Amino acid sequence: MGDLLSGDDEDYYYSDQESLDGLDNEESCLQPLSSKANTAKVITKESLLAAQREDLRRVMELLSIKEHHARTLLIHYRWDVENLFAVLVEKGKDSLFSSAGLAVVENQRCGASSFSHSSVMSCDICIEDVPGNQMTRMDCGHCFCNTCWAGHFTVKINEGQSKRIRCMAHKCNSICDEDVVKTLVSKSQPHLAEKFDRFLLESYIEDNKMVKWCPSTPHCGSAIRVEDDELCEVECSCGFQFCFSCSSQAHSPCSCLMWELWKKKCQDESETVNWITVHTKPCPKCYKPVEKNGGCNLVTCICGQSFCWLCGGATGRDHTWSSIAGHSCGRYQEDKEKQMERAKRDLYRYMHYHNRYKAHIDSAKLEDKLSDTIREKVSISEKRQLQLKDFSWVTNGLHRLIRSRRVLSYSYPFAFYMFGEELFKDEMSSEEREIKQNLFEDQQQQLEANVEKLSKFLEEPFDQFADEKVMEIRIQIINLSVAVDTLCKKMYECIENDLLGSLQLGIHNIAPYRSKGIERASDFYSSRNSEEPVGELCQPSDCGTSGWTSGFDQALGSANSEETSCSSRKRPRKDGSYSNTQTSLLDLNLPAEVTERK
Amino acid sequence: MIDFSRVQKELQDCEKDKDASNIRVCPKSDNLTRLTGTIPGPIGTPYEGGTFQIDITIPEGYPFEPPKMQFSTKVWHPNISSQSGAICLDVLKDQWSPALTLKTALVSIQALLSAPEPKDPQDAVVAEQYIKSYQVFVSTARYWTETFAKNSSIEEKVKRLVEMGFGDAQVRSAIESSGGDENMALEKLCSG
Numbered sequence: 001m002g003d004l005l006s007g008d009d010e011d012y013y014y015s016d017q018e019s020l021d022g023l024d025n026e027e028s029c030l031q032p033l034s035s036k037a038n039t040a041k042v043i044t045k046e047s048l049l050a051a052q053r054e055d056l057r058r059v060m061e062l063l064s065i066k067e068h069h070a071r072t073l074l075i076h077y078r079w080d081v082e083n084l085f086a087v088l089v090e091k092g093k094d095s096l097f098s099s100a101g102l103a104v105v106e107n108q109r110c111g112a113s114s115f116s117h118s119s120v121m122s123c124d125i126c127i128e129d130v131p132g133n134q135m136t137r138m139d140c141g142h143c144f145c146n147t148c149w150a151g152h153f154t155v156k157i158n159e160g161q162s163k164r165i166r167c168m169a170h171k172c173n174s175i176c177d178e179d180v181v182k183t184l185v186s187k188s189q190p191h192l193a194e195k196f197d198r199f200l201l202e203s204y205i206e207d208n209k210m211v212k213w214c215p216s217t218p219h220c221g222s223a224i225r226v227e228d229d230e231l232c233e234v235e236c237s238c239g240f241q242f243c244f245s246c247s248s249q250a251h252s253p254c255s256c257l258m259w260e261l262w263k264k265k266c267q268d269e270s271e272t273v274n275w276i277t278v279h280t281k282p283c284p285k286c287y288k289p290v291e292k293n294g295g296c297n298l299v300t301c302i303c304g305q306s307f308c309w310l311c312g313g314a315t316g317r318d319h320t321w322s323s324i325a326g327h328s329c330g331r332y333q334e335d336k337e338k339q340m341e342r343a344k345r346d347l348y349r350y351m352h353y354h355n356r357y358k359a360h361i362d363s364a365k366l367e368d369k370l371s372d373t374i375r376e377k378v379s380i381s382e383k384r385q386l387q388l389k390d391f392s393w394v395t396n397g398l399h400r401l402i403r404s405r406r407v408l409s410y411s412y413p414f415a416f417y418m419f420g421e422e423l424f425k426d427e428m429s430s431e432e433r434e435i436k437q438n439l440f441e442d443q444q445q446q447l448e449a450n451v452e453k454l455s456k457f458l459e460e461p462f463d464q465f466a467d468e469k470v471m472e473i474r475i476q477i478i479n480l481s482v483a484v485d486t487l488c489k490k491m492y493e494c495i496e497n498d499l500l501g502s503l504q505l506g507i508h509n510i511a512p513y514r515s516k517g518i519e520r521a522s523d524f525y526s527s528r529n530s531e532e533p534v535g536e537l538c539q540p541s542d543c544g545t546s547g548w549t550s551g552f553d554q555a556l557g558s559a560n561s562e563e564t565s566c567s568s569r570k571r572p573r574k575d576g577s578y579s580n581t582q583t584s585l586l587d588l589n590l591p592a593e594v595t596e597r598k
Numbered sequence: 599m600i601d602f603s604r605v606q607k608e609l610q611d612c613e614k615d616k617d618a619s620n621i622r623v624c625p626k627s628d629n630l631t632r633l634t635g636t637i638p639g640p641i642g643t644p645y646e647g648g649t650f651q652i653d654i655t656i657p658e659g660y661p662f663e664p665p666k667m668q669f670s671t672k673v674w675h676p677n678i679s680s681q682s683g684a685i686c687l688d689v690l691k692d693q694w695s696p697a698l699t700l701k702t703a704l705v706s707i708q709a710l711l712s713a714p715e716p717k718d719p720q721d722a723v724v725a726e727q728y729i730k731s732y733q734v735f736v737s738t739a740r741y742w743t744e745t746f747a748k749n750s751s752i753e754e755k756v757k758r759l760v761e762m763g764f765g766d767a768q769v770r771s772a773i774e775s776s777g778g779d780e781n782m783a784l785e786k787l788c789s790g
Contacts, residue, residue, distance in 0.1 A: 124697055125604070125661060125696045125697060126601055126603070126604050126661075127603075127604055127607045127608075128603070144696075148662075148696065151601075151659070151662045151696075152662045152696055154659075154662070155659045155662040155663055156662075166695075168695055168696045168697055169695060169697045170695040170697045170698050170702075171693075171695070172695075
């Protein structure tokens, strides 16, 4: 699986595009001209500090404050620098500071050093007289002895309140200076100081809506940071692909809510459904599932109705061992449309969608194995004396297949909820629903047909074919890849614009379609030359637009200059779904890790 | 480690102005981890005239952790459990600050007696009564005060009445004949 993501494949990918020119234009012509690098970043334990520094630096530069003050502000504003700046512009510095529990910085700096050894002061906490050099004054002006401060910090850190340790004075909302906390705590309890440090660092992940822990189990230890848009799917460096907004496995074109419901439904029902379908038959009268508990094929439901176990048809009570009176199901009959009870209909409806969902998931698993076979075939073919030397079209085709298989499988739970009554009963009239369902199902069928064709061609033993035949397969695969990609894109557009877009409830959004598969988060350092802190990289960037924007863009330095967008603008709903795809991204994605639910 | 020297100092401090504040803190045992606080019921409330005892436990982290306090005298109050005496008060929880003392905490409790907060109740039954039928609440609270918060010892009652200028023997007989009710005894003494 991991092999698919290797650099070799990426090389194939590129050379393929160059060599094919007109033939395979699927990747090149659909890309916007943006030079944006991929925006999601993997933050590891090691790069967490540097990632945090970037934001700290922006705030420090703009407000000319110290790092720990910037951190206090950012923790309060949940690491949303734009929001912090907005509050600054709207309400001013004083309000910004006081709401975050930051003493106004101007009237401080009469710190611990100003007390001499000789002066003796009284600490209001332990009510002892203490030499001045053992007292510490916080930024808020309250002054207590070091032992008491340390005792206070210890209790608070152990309570898990590292991020907001308040001053000891009653009703003082000031947040204590983290450097003072560290210094005083580390004297007696170094491990606690470490814990404190870690809490502060991890705040960048826990309190930040643009950063999330990778949800892989066992946890890989990394977090992912996205820019601009939380509504996206990413792949962590550990290979796990997930939906950034709900932290479960990647599930588009299903919305997060739909996927949540579907997962739960599958867990709740799959076992039951399996058991029921294997062991029971619905009673023809009350439609309750009936379990057979004896050898006789005449079964009586608790409602009193007798029926034939073999065909499920209702019977009278007169029967013998050899025949069931007044009833002969041995003869083949055209299945008549039966009036089914609602519960049964719902169950069948669910089973219909689930079967198809599961079938595609299963196919994806098998096609995963196909990649090994294909690699073998490619290496055999390359050694043969053929006209064609480049076999990247096979790998490309395979990746296209795997990606679209994923889309296809998740399109079934989507359809289950979109056209079911559970979520949107009052949103559409039944005529409207029918039209939309037909529209969607047409697209789904087309996609399905093309995916299956592509799968079939990829399984051909092209390594044994003659030149001409190989060329033919090549063209088929390339054409089908383009078709499948276009169909996927259209399906997403249809879902975004015509189906979800027309709803009154705006809670259903899906991650945009990405022709190249789910974005693979790059290492936080990948765009840098060194691991130097951002502070060293203060070159003006060209992306600043207004006065203070350029101020903090500078702070970002060259490290981020290719990430042109500093705004937190939301993706417009009807945006072309291609706007988020990126040329420089060459990741080759696999279907989401699919856990089989039983 | 409990900072016993601070507790000791607090006790001394309390002792100093016990007449002004009427708030007392006495150790229950020698090691100062268990204390008893005493507050008078605030004037103008159904608790007026009562003397309320509060069990205090000093936690390991004191004064960085709040002291544990709970009424040992039964009280009818929306923020105090009528069963256990548990107190719902912010300064005893997240609003505790090491700069506060046992005395200030007791003052806060006294303030809570004057200003109940039925919207954040400890005892839902009391709170409901407080909101729905305030008069019934007042008389219940007063009855509880009479019944549970005024069982001060005969000696104390004698002492108080003697301080008013009555003779010791006279006072004792008056209290005895009025069944221990101090007010009734006072009436008797005054009338006769």
